[in-house]
Amino acid sequence: VTGASLAIFLAALIVLGVAVAAAMSRGRWTVPAALAGVLAADLLAGVAAPAALIGAGVLGLQATLAGWLMRHAQDADLLQLDTAPRLRRFALVAAPAAALLGVVAVLLAQWGMDAASALPLSRPQLAAAVGRFVADAAGILVIAPVLLCWLARPQGAWRERRRLVALPLLAVVVLLLPGVD
Numbered sequence: 001v002t003g004a005s006l007a008i009f010l011a012a013l014i015v016l017g018v019a020v021a022a023a024m025s026r027g028r029w030t031v032p033a034a035l036a037g038v039l040a041a042d043l044l045a046g047v048a049a050p051a052a053l054i055g056a057g058v059l060g061l062q063a064t065l066a067g068w069l070m071r072h073a074q075d076a077d078l079l080q081l082d083t084a085p086r087l088r089r090f091a092l093v094a095a096p097a098a099a100l101l102g103v104v105a106v107l108l109a110q111w112g113m114d115a116a117s118a119l120p121l122s123r124p125q126l127a128a129a130v131g132r133f134v135a136d137a138a139g140i141l142v143i144a145p146v147l148l149c150w151l152a153r154p155q156g157a158w159r160e161r162r163r164l165v166a167l168p169l170l171a172v173v174v175l176l177l178p179g180v181d
Contacts, residue, residue, distance in 0.1 A: 016136055017143020019059055020098065023067025024079060024144065025151040031067075035060045058105045066098040066140060079152055081145065091141060099136035103129045142169050 015038055022030035035056045042052035070078055070090060078086050107121075107129060121129065149166040152158045 013135060013139030014143055016059060016062060016102075016139040018147055019063035020066045020094075020140050021144040021147035021151055023063040024070045024094075025148055025153065027071065028064055028067055031060050031063050034063060054106075054109045058102050058109075061105060062098040062102050062136065062140075065101050066094045066144075069094040069097060079148075080157060081148070082157075090144075095137045095140040095144075096133075098140055099133045102136045103133050106132060142173060146170060 015034070019031065019034040019038075022034060038059055039052055039056040042055055043049065047055070073089065075086065075089075078089060081087055081090055107125075146166045146169050149158050149162045
């Protein structure tokens with residue numbers, strides 16, 4: 001992993017977590033702004049237009065799915081993430097579903113561009129798919145709760161979590177970065 005690819009990898013994790021937190025806390029109407037930002041950043045960074053469009057589209061699908069899974073449930077206070085069932089829905093349903101959607105969308109896009117890479121997956125493709133799933137799920141599980149400490153409503157309930165949730169998660173990220181590098 002080079003320094004440039006690590007920077008792109010970490011930026012993608014952060015952007016996915018931010019988009020999911022926005023979609024969860026403020027609704028699907030935040031997703032177009034995230035898509036526009038990701039697309040503009042990719043194009044300015046020199047990413048080819050088709051790849052930039054695919055990347056922005058996949059991020060949009062992931063954020064929309066996670067937001068929908070967390071906003072459309074029978075539990076009106078699900079976004080508080082303050083009980084074990086609420087946390088389980090976030091950690092074991094919404095994050096893995098969005099991460100799996102990202103893997104499937106990227107594989108479908110690759111297969112569309114290169115019909116020779118159809119099933120079965122080669123070992124490198126399988127490793128990349130598993131890596132993408134883990135990275136996307138981790139990005140959602142770590143970054144989204146940090147952002148929810150500032151975005152989620154009611155503000156009072158989340159304000160005290162900034163110290164209890166946001167700071168420890170940020171510390172974990174900072175400690176793990178040298179290992180990823």
